[in-house]
Amino acid sequence: MKAKYLSKRALGLHLSLVIWVSVCLSAGWWQVERAIEGSSLSYLYAIEWPAFAVLGFFGWYALLNMERITEHQEGARRDFEERMRVEAQVARQVEVAAQPEEPSMAAYNDHLAELATQPKKRLWGH
Numbered sequence: 001m002k003a004k005y006l007s008k009r010a011l012g013l014h015l016s017l018v019i020w021v022s023v024c025l026s027a028g029w030w031q032v033e034r035a036i037e038g039s040s041l042s043y044l045y046a047i048e049w050p051a052f053a054v055l056g057f058f059g060w061y062a063l064l065n066m067e068r069i070t071e072h073q074e075g076a077r078r079d080f081e082e083r084m085r086v087e088a089q090v091a092r093q094v095e096v097a098a099q100p101e102e103p104s105m106a107a108y109n110d111h112l113a114e115l116a117t118q119p120k121k122r123l124w125g126h
């Protein structure tokens with residue numbers, strides 16, 4: 001757990017958070033001063049900049065605690081996707097086999113299959 005907070009990536013995130021919060025709070029204070037001088041729109045910005053600082057904190061926390069996918073989890077995902085792909089193909093084949101094909105549709109499908117086997121023509125360039 002300690003290495004998570006002291007890694008090179010984590011130290012970069014800590015530094016980024018400090019800079020982000022400093023800039024946001026400075027901008028918020030600047031907007032408070034402008035609002036006191038009479039700029040009514042600055043009241044909104046005086047609230048918005050500290051909110052951005054809080055959002056930066058949540059982003060820092062999320063990036064710091066993001067879990068990395070292990071090789072085992074990646075393999076399980078690939079296996080699941082392959083199993084789903086095979087099941088979908090089987091389901092399509094069962095569906096196609098269950099429905100008789102109309103003669104006009106069969107002729108059209110044969111025509112498309114014949115077109116797919118022909119070499120492709122280049123219609124652009126040389």
